[in-house]
Amino acid sequence: MVDWQSFTPVSAFAGGVIIGLATAILLLLAGRIAGISGIIGGLIELRKGDIAWRAAFVSGLLLAPWLWRWAGELPPIRIETGDALLALAGLAVGIGTRYGSGCTSGHGVCGMSRLSPRSMVATFLFMTAGMAVVYIIRHSLG
Amino acid sequence: MLIPLIALFSGLIFGLGLILSGMTDPAKVLAFLDITGQWDPTLMFVMLGAVSVGFFAFRIAKQRGQTVFSAPIQLPGKRTVDLRLVTGSLLFGIGWGLSGICPGPGLIMAASGETGGIIFVLAMLLGMFIFDLLERRHQANLNSNHRQREVIETK
Numbered sequence: 001m002v003d004w005q006s007f008t009p010v011s012a013f014a015g016g017v018i019i020g021l022a023t024a025i026l027l028l029l030a031g032r033i034a035g036i037s038g039i040i041g042g043l044i045e046l047r048k049g050d051i052a053w054r055a056a057f058v059s060g061l062l063l064a065p066w067l068w069r070w071a072g073e074l075p076p077i078r079i080e081t082g083d084a085l086l087a088l089a090g091l092a093v094g095i096g097t098r099y100g101s102g103c104t105s106g107h108g109v110c111g112m113s114r115l116s117p118r119s120m121v122a123t124f125l126f127m128t129a130g131m132a133v134v135y136i137i138r139h140s141l142g
Numbered sequence: 143m144l145i146p147l148i149a150l151f152s153g154l155i156f157g158l159g160l161i162l163s164g165m166t167d168p169a170k171v172l173a174f175l176d177i178t179g180q181w182d183p184t185l186m187f188v189m190l191g192a193v194s195v196g197f198f199a200f201r202i203a204k205q206r207g208q209t210v211f212s213a214p215i216q217l218p219g220k221r222t223v224d225l226r227l228v229t230g231s232l233l234f235g236i237g238w239g240l241s242g243i244c245p246g247p248g249l250i251m252a253a254s255g256e257t258g259g260i261i262f263v264l265a266m267l268l269g270m271f272i273f274d275l276l277e278r279r280h281q282a283n284l285n286s287n288h289r290q291r292e293v294i295e296t297k
Contacts, residue, residue: 096231
């Protein structure tokens with residue numbers, strides 16, 4: 001059943017378009033792909049001559065909530081997961097996105113945009129796995 | 143100097159888009175993943191919006207083959223689906239389903255000072271570091287196997 005009360009398609013679509021524009025800017029002006037896990041991964045690897053643009057992109061991302069706050073109030077961030085589970089989730093996301101060569105941005109946005117078969121498979125798999133975990137936690141265990 | 147400046151601007155815009163879209167609210171992400179519960183389909187529209195712009199951007203990129211400043215565009219070359227892609231994406235999905243947080247929004251939550259976001263990001267960085275260590279060991283093994291084979295072959 002669709003939860004119409006929290007359904008906000010207009011701001012979601014607008015936010016998506018802005019994400020798409022940011023991707024287009026990085027691609028067509030700098031020749032790089034806006035895949036966030038890959039960008040951070042490259043920073044951890046410390047690949048020579050490839051650090052500056054990655055650090056700059058991440059800095060921009062980190063500045064975003066501050067710029068937003070300067071203009072108004074941030075939308076709510078409701079984290080309902082306990083700290084231990086959050087750490088476990090972060091670990092899985094870190095290892096998983098690096099082995100799978102991408103996350104929601106690299107595969108879900110960039111890969112889907114260029115109709116990459118690898119990214120379509122990856123997006124299908126992480127969405128399905130995410131849905132399965134939520135199903136197990138909310139409807140099977142709980 | 144120009145490329146880092148473009149990257150900074152792109153990262154900032156990307157982050158603002160994430161905040162506006164609702165992706166930085168884990169409860170909303172989990173409601174999207176909860177298809178058999180009170181389903182909130184909102185996040186489908188984020189991808190729809192992003193891909194509708196990205197589709198044309200990548201088409202232009204492919205046609206031009208270079209950036210506006212005539213520099214090369216770096217696109218992933220791999221085309222085959224392998225075990226690493228499958229297991230990695232599944233593991234990522236499990237982490238995403240446990241928390242409702244993926245890498246970009248995680249960074250934004252941490253930057254806004256949310257303790258949960260900071261915990262998630264530190265663990266994520268640790269995970270990426272572990273991947274890097276395993277990867278280096280794997281490469282070293284491959285190289286030494288290769289050398290051993292060469293030694294045997296030259297004998």
